[in-house]
Amino acid sequence: MKQAFNIQPQHDKETTMHKSIITALISALIFCLGWGNALAADTPMELKMTVEEEVEVIDAQGNTSLKRTNAENVIPGDTVVYTTRYQYTGKQAADNVAIRNFIPAEVTYLPGSAMGSDSVSFSVDGGNSFDAAGNLTITDGSGETRPATPEDYTHIRWLLPRVESGQTGSVSFKTKVNEE
Secondary structure, eight states, rough: OOOBBBOOOOOOOOHHHHHHHHHHHHHHHHHHIIIIIITTTOOEEEEEEEEEEEEEEEOTTTOOEEEEEOOOSTTOOEEEEEEEEEOOOOOOOOEEEEEEEEEOTTTTEOOOOOBOOOOOEEESSTTSSOOOOGGGGEEEESEEEEEGGGGGOEEEEEEEEEEEEEEEEEEEEEEEOOOO
């Protein structure tokens, strides 16, 4: 039987996995709320992050659809969606505004799931550098280089070519909760 994990911040932390998920999500939330984002210091942008579980629902006629619910108890294999809503509060338009999110180690990015901008890049080095998924590589302990996989991604970044004063929008990505 797979263990359920509550990935919303709470005071009751029962397992090591539970604690690490909480820590990762708090880090992601702090990151998205402005303490670690890639926005220029002079870019007035308000950010709000939500974390939801995506579940399949079957109606009375047997039709299936996807529904997002508060991600309270997730288990390995569940889909978790991270959405960052933004509002640009600057008086003048800004060009090349970046929004970056931390990808918790307890989840794996689902390829092709990033929404909100055509310009999406990833990091495999803790957010120090970003590139297109197909250009990323990992060097292992023996010096061998291999193409990076979604399991290697530590951060995701969207580049918004231009944001106007008062503009709102959102960016999102989906992940799968890793097996223990």
